[in-house]
Amino acid sequence: MDKPHIETLCHKCHGDYLEAGFIVVKVPGQKFKDACTHCQSGQGWDYEVEAKEVNHG
Numbered sequence: 345m346d347k348p349h350i351e352t353l354c355h356k357c358h359g360d361y362l363e364a365g366f367i368v369v370k371v372p373g374q375k376f377k378d379a380c381t382h383c384q385s386g387q388g389w390d391y392e393v394e395a396k397e398v399n400h401g
């Protein structure tokens with residue numbers, strides 16, 4: 345089983361993950377934005393990213 349992992353996501357990549365069906369939960373307590381680990385061009389917050397189990401009919 346995959347454990348959730350932490351990624352720094354800008355606003356755009358956060359939306360991309362949500363659209364792709366991932367569970368994305370913000371990690372609390374962050375005071376400063378970091379470089380996005382996904383596109384590496386934006387700035388964003390740390391999120392716990394977890395693959396959602398999808399049942400196709």
Ligand SMILES: [Zn+2]
Nearest residue numbers: 354357380383
């Ligand atoms: Zn990004």
